[in-house]
Amino acid sequence: MSGDKKEPKVTIFDIDKENNFPDWYGEICKVAELADVRYGVKGFTPFPPWSTMTMNNMFDILEEVLQRKDHLPMLFPTVIPESNLTKEAKHVEGFVPQVFWIQDIGDGEKLEERLALRPTSETAIYPMYSLWVRSWRDLPMKRYQRCSVFRSEIKSTRPFLRGREFLWIESHNVFATHDEVKAQVQEDLETTKEVVTDNFGIPVMVFRRTQWDKFPGGLNTYAADTLMPDGKVLQLPSTHDLGDNFAKAFDIKYLNENNETAYAWQTCYGPAISRIFGALISVHGDNKGLRLPFKVSPYQVVIIPIYREKDAPVVLQYCQDILKTLRKAGIRVYLDNRDDSPGWKYNFWEMKGVPIRVEVGPRDIKAKKVVLFRRDTMKRITIDLKDLKKTVLSLGKEIDGNLRMNAESKFVGLVVDADSFGSIEDALEKGKIARTPFCTTQMEGLSCAEELKDRTGGEIRGTRIDVDETPEGVCVVCGKVATEVVYIARSY
Amino acid sequence: MSGDKKEPKVTIFDIDKENNFPDWYGEICKVAELADVRYGVKGFTPFPPWSTMTMNNMFDILEEVLQRKDHLPMLFPTVIPESNLTKEAKHVEGFVPQVFWIQDIGDGEKLEERLALRPTSETAIYPMYSLWVRSWRDLPMKRYQRCSVFRSEIKSTRPFLRGREFLWIESHNVFATHDEVKAQVQEDLETTKEVVTDNFGIPVMVFRRTQWDKFPGGLNTYAADTLMPDGKVLQLPSTHDLGDNFAKAFDIKYLNENNETAYAWQTCYGPAISRIFGALISVHGDNKGLRLPFKVSPYQVVIIPIYREKDAPVVLQYCQDILKTLRKAGIRVYLDNRDDSPGWKYNFWEMKGVPIRVEVGPRDIKAKKVVLFRRDTMKRITIDLKDLKKTVLSLGKEIDGNLRMNAESKFVGLVVDADSFGSIEDALEKGKIARTPFCTTQMEGLSCAEELKDRTGGEIRGTRIDVDETPEGVCVVCGKVATEVVYIARSY
Numbered sequence: 001m002s003g004d005k006k007e008p009k010v011t012i013f014d015i016d017k018e019n020n021f022p023d024w025y026g027e028i029c030k031v032a033e034l035a036d037v038r039y040g041v042k043g044f045t046p047f048p049p050w051s052t053m054t055m056n057n058m059f060d061i062l063e064e065v066l067q068r069k070d071h072l073p074m075l076f077p078t079v080i081p082e083s084n085l086t087k088e089a090k091h092v093e094g095f096v097p098q099v100f101w102i103q104d105i106g107d108g109e110k111l112e113e114r115l116a117l118r119p120t121s122e123t124a125i126y127p128m129y130s131l132w133v134r135s136w137r138d139l140p141m142k143r144y145q146r147c148s149v150f151r152s153e154i155k156s157t158r159p160f161l162r163g164r165e166f167l168w169i170e171s172h173n174v175f176a177t178h179d180e181v182k183a184q185v186q187e188d189l190e191t192t193k194e195v196v197t198d199n200f201g202i203p204v205m206v207f208r209r210t211q212w213d214k215f216p217g218g219l220n221t222y223a224a225d226t227l228m229p230d231g232k233v234l235q236l237p238s239t240h241d242l243g244d245n246f247a248k249a250f251d252i253k254y255l256n257e258n259n260e261t262a263y264a265w266q267t268c269y270g271p272a273i274s275r276i277f278g279a280l281i282s283v284h285g286d287n288k289g290l291r292l293p294f295k296v297s298p299y300q301v302v303i304i305p306i307y308r309e310k311d312a313p314v315v316l317q318y319c320q321d322i323l324k325t326l327r328k329a330g331i332r333v334y335l336d337n338r339d340d341s342p343g344w345k346y347n348f349w350e351m352k353g354v355p356i357r358v359e360v361g362p363r364d365i366k367a368k369k370v371v372l373f374r375r376d377t378m379k380r381i382t383i384d385l386k387d388l389k390k391t392v393l394s395l396g397k398e399i400d401g402n403l404r405m406n407a408e409s410k411f412v413g414l415v416v417d418a419d420s421f422g423s424i425e426d427a428l429e430k431g432k433i434a435r436t437p438f439c440t441t442q443m444e445g446l447s448c449a450e451e452l453k454d455r456t457g458g459e460i461r462g463t464r465i466d467v468d469e470t471p472e473g474v475c476v477v478c479g480k481v482a483t484e485v486v487y488i489a490r491s492y
Numbered sequence: 493m494s495g496d497k498k499e500p501k502v503t504i505f506d507i508d509k510e511n512n513f514p515d516w517y518g519e520i521c522k523v524a525e526l527a528d529v530r531y532g533v534k535g536f537t538p539f540p541p542w543s544t545m546t547m548n549n550m551f552d553i554l555e556e557v558l559q560r561k562d563h564l565p566m567l568f569p570t571v572i573p574e575s576n577l578t579k580e581a582k583h584v585e586g587f588v589p590q591v592f593w594i595q596d597i598g599d600g601e602k603l604e605e606r607l608a609l610r611p612t613s614e615t616a617i618y619p620m621y622s623l624w625v626r627s628w629r630d631l632p633m634k635r636y637q638r639c640s641v642f643r644s645e646i647k648s649t650r651p652f653l654r655g656r657e658f659l660w661i662e663s664h665n666v667f668a669t670h671d672e673v674k675a676q677v678q679e680d681l682e683t684t685k686e687v688v689t690d691n692f693g694i695p696v697m698v699f700r701r702t703q704w705d706k707f708p709g710g711l712n713t714y715a716a717d718t719l720m721p722d723g724k725v726l727q728l729p730s731t732h733d734l735g736d737n738f739a740k741a742f743d744i745k746y747l748n749e750n751n752e753t754a755y756a757w758q759t760c761y762g763p764a765i766s767r768i769f770g771a772l773i774s775v776h777g778d779n780k781g782l783r784l785p786f787k788v789s790p791y792q793v794v795i796i797p798i799y800r801e802k803d804a805p806v807v808l809q810y811c812q813d814i815l816k817t818l819r820k821a822g823i824r825v826y827l828d829n830r831d832d833s834p835g836w837k838y839n840f841w842e843m844k845g846v847p848i849r850v851e852v853g854p855r856d857i858k859a860k861k862v863v864l865f866r867r868d869t870m871k872r873i874t875i876d877l878k879d880l881k882k883t884v885l886s887l888g889k890e891i892d893g894n895l896r897m898n899a900e901s902k903f904v905g906l907v908v909d910a911d912s913f914g915s916i917e918d919a920l921e922k923g924k925i926a927r928t929p930f931c932t933t934q935m936e937g938l939s940c941a942e943e944l945k946d947r948t949g950g951e952i953r954g955t956r957i958d959v960d961e962t963p964e965g966v967c968v969v970c971g972k973v974a975t976e977v978v979y980i981a982r983s984y
Contacts, residue, residue, distance in 0.1 A: 036620055041573055041607065046620050049564035049635065056565060073544045077536035077657055078570070078609075078640055084532075097598040102609065104593035105644045115533065117570075117594065128528055128538050137831075143541065148570055152597045165569055339629075
């Protein structure tokens with residue numbers, strides 16, 4: 001490298017993630033250029049290329065799965081007339097307090113009716129579904145949109161994890177029967193598993209939420225929670241059995257095969273990619289910075305040339321050949337020929353989380369070798385150039401499997417049985433999830449849940465749907481015979 | 493086909509596009525399910541799957557080109573603080589009258605500072621660029637975002653062509669010198685040509701806009717115009733030489749190689765995909781409906797099985813094989829096995845604009861043949877099954893070439909020389925563009941342009957930059973010696 005240009009300061013990222021998680025998170029968002037909190041509007045953050053490119057890859061994977069499962073994309077306006085938003089009473093209660101309203105235009109004109117920035121799009125979409133759904137022939141109607149949504153969070157905001165504008169996909173499906181709705185809920189939960197766990201390596205536990213914690217206006221909410229490094233759980237995608245509540249509020253009817261009019265049944269499902277990205281940063285990162293899965297990293301491989309001036313042409317040509325080979329194999333690859341030292345580049349791309357680094361020096365070229373460095377284990381291997389493509393692809397899979405295994409290991413022994421305030425609090429203190437007999441997750445249980453939260457700091461995440469659990473004993477709060485087994489955790 | 497189900501009414505789309513363009517346009521948007529104007533908020537229209545999928549393909553093509561030319565994606569908030577928006581004086585004048593403002597939150601709270609829904613993002617992005625650009629090492633910085641923008645159009649709105657929310661990509665680039673800015677303008681114009689003309693088949697003429705018609709706050713605007721069936725021109729992507737105006741307003745400085753502080757130079761470029769889609773509908777469509785280019789159609793091929801009940805298994809298996817073959821070749825293909833007659837499906841997919849239809853009946857199977865129907869010429873050919881993939885791919889290219897040629901033929905003889913009010917008006921009446929000597933496109937020429945518009949209904953689109961034109965004679969309005977040759981057209 002020519003030495004006459006001033007090199008940027010070598011910054012080695014090194015923060016103890018497990019013990020300083022909030023610092024670690026804020027710092028990696030800044031240093032890796034994921035989000036810039038200096039925009040000046042609470043909860044709104046610009047996303048520079050590194051996060052945008054990663055989230056675009058995540059969106060692509062999610063959209064591929066949704067389309068494979070017969071969903072078609074559509075796009076609705078960002079604004080919703082106030083009169084739509086207030087048609088479903090419980091939905092109003094749930095969302096209106098968080099709405100950003102538009103009334104003024106330009107230099108002093110006013111809109112006749114206020115417009116909401118969509119906090120979620122049921123009330124934008126369902127009036128049109130009422131026009132689009134006519135007969136059984138139109139059903140099932142499975143549609144989704146990829147967009148921003150807006151909620152004026154009052155809690156403190158954090159990039160990706162809790163913002164006032166976030167990026168998601170919302171799917172809105174219409175069916176002829178409630179049974180199909182239930183099947184769709186299962187499909188959505190499988191989609192969550194395929195996308196979030198199989199592709200992004202983030203393990204989740206799935207719960208049916210309590211009646212006081214469900215989607216406003218729906219019948220039941222099923223949500224996936226993951227575990228953050230600070231022992232709190234974070235809600236990832238949730239899917240909602242809307243019953244025929246919204247169909248009645250928005251008049252979505254169809255003619256069945258006997259020519260009778262019937263209300264339709266609906267689901268909605270809302271994977272927030274920006275939030276899942278927040279989880280991905282947190283779950284996979286280590287003290288050195290990000291560790292991005294091979295499947296979603298903007299660059300899956302970076303190539304670092306190492307040379308003195310006299311070797312430049314040979315080394316750069318070898319690097320170009322490697323670049324071409326990998327690109328041809330459909331691998332996202334970047335050749336870093338910037339005017340910095342190899343050591344600086346190593347630190348930089350380790351902090352950025354690129355899964356595989358190729359190091360190329362004159363000696364490797366003579367031996368027709370390349371050195372591969374994997375970010376997850378921080379280990380090097382030397383391979384024959386001819387095995388490059390094959391090895392990179394298999395290493396990519398291995399890295400993703402390893403990241404996932406690491407994350408899943410945190411789930412081992414995570415749930416502990418507890419049946420007293422003391423033992424619940426104790427479990428939560430240790431970053432565990434407490435499993436407890438409880439009176440009921442119907443609305444009557446709300447006061448018990450509130451007292452539980454006051455005394456232990458834990459929230460009821462709901463009941464399991466993948467295992468049948470028979471409660472034994474009594475509700476720790478009211479002492480009535482327990483009818484359900486609930487899971488309690490500290491949460492975001 | 494089983495005949496016991498009630499088939500939807502056969503609607504054959506047939507409107508004389510050339511003579512009833514506004515009707516044709518409104519009707520095809522409705523019947524082909526491109527946009528639903530019943531949403532109830534002026535200028536905001538839901539986009540059902542067919543338009544969304546097409547526009548997504550168009551975005552993909554544009555993003556591929558931008559990334560190949562070293563642009564990286566990023567994403568900024570949808571809202572801009574009022575104090576940012578008003579930092580550049582001319583920019584304020586140009587955009588504030590069209591802004592949607594947010595001030596209220598939830599049930600009666602108010603924001604301290606009003607937020608604008610972005611009408612364009614210079615004033616969101618450049619304050620951050622002022623933090624991101626530090627030294628010559630950071631330049632050039634080439635970034636873009638894909639997003640919605642919002643402008644409270646007062647003119648009457650029309651889906652895709654003029655809406656209050658539209659979909660675009662805006663790229664914002666920062667350079668060390670004005671020369672690089674000029675080179676970027678050229679690159680942007682080439683991108684427009686590659687994307688809009690080479691890929692979408694829409695011919696354009698490129699103009700430097702007049703000083704009163706340029707981007708507010710910039711130095712010069714260069715825009716591509718296409719021709720609509722009603723003889724009016726429509727502005728497609730425009731790119732702007734911002735000089736160092738915004739760098740001065742937003743304090744974007746860098747340290748050069750001599751360690752001196754200098755203001756940066758900037759461009760921005762805004763291809764509105766929703767508007768280009770409006771042009772694509774209009775330019776390529778015919779009396780039977782849409783004609784979508786192979787490159788962007790959601791389905792490039794539809795397969796229509798034709799059979800009596802007894803032949804069903806054989807025909808459907810043959811269709812499935814065709815589906816697999818085409819899908820494996822990366823072709824977007826749909827097997828229409830809905831419970832409708834083949835004739836109904838023919839009309840349906842012709843109206844939807846799918847470029848190639850595969851028709852499969854029992855006789856074709858015996859002969860190992862398939863029938864291909866091409867939408868652009870409405871002609872059928874019969875080919876051997878083994879040639880399917882190859883033929884579809886070459887036919888796809890041929891169709892796109894043919895659509896483009898058809899569109900380009902409308903440009904032949906489009907420009908006519910005119911040097912009097914009468915001859916200009918005459919040209920415009922015939923749907924032509926008038927070429928005229930003019931006093932000046934600097935600000936002093938504005939009053940002449942206004943009088944010209946009053947008397948002829950035509951707007952000055954600017955001067956050519958791809959040909960050197962020497963004016964002869966005098967300005968038709970003021971009679972002063974002409975310094976430029978301008979192009980005048982009726983416009984959207």
